Amino acid sequence: MKSIGILTLTLFLSLSVFAKETESKTFLVLFKSKELKSLNTSLKDIQSQFSSAFKTKSYSGNSELAMIISIPECEFDACFLGQFLVSLDQGEDVKLQEIAFRLIDMTANKESLENYLSAFEDSQQKKKNDKRNSIAAP
Numbered sequence: 360m361k362s363i364g365i366l367t368l369t370l371f372l373s374l375s376v377f378a379k380e381t382e383s384k385t386f387l388v389l390f391k392s393k394e395l396k397s398l399n400t401s402l403k404d405i406q407s408q409f410s411s412a413f414k415t416k417s418y419s420g421n422s423e424l425a426m427i428i429s430i431p432e433c434e435f436d437a438c439f440l441g442q443f444l445v446s447l448d449q450g451e452d453v454k455l456q457e458i459a460f461r462l463i464d465m466t467a468n469k470e471s472l473e474n475y476l477s478a479f480e481d482s483q484q485k486k487k488n489d490k491r492n493s494i495a496a497p
Contacts, residue, residue: 383431385465386440390424390458398458399448402426405458408445423460437462 395401402424406417414429428440441456456462 384433384435386428387463387465388426388459389461391460392424405445437464
């Protein structure tokens, strides 16, 4: 009886070691400034609504307005995030996907981005090696 208890205890401990933890997800939300102006809202207003629950960063400048939302340990996707309601100044609630230009799941695209960056670095290294070989050849 004692050995069965020890066996089940070690079984549960080993299963907890191999359990896969859900990782945090990062989303990039792009906005058109003209569209936000037509709705009488701003990027900071939208960010303040998400920053109470999630870690957010906003970027504005000469290009489109962007907000990065980091959600710890979740099973969200871009479609689910798009269903979140954003309150506008007039008291109206609008889905995020209706006012956002693009919703991008950066975690899902991480592997393809890493592959692209490694291919780019390889091509840059190849160009450097070709230049060195052409200089050393004469």
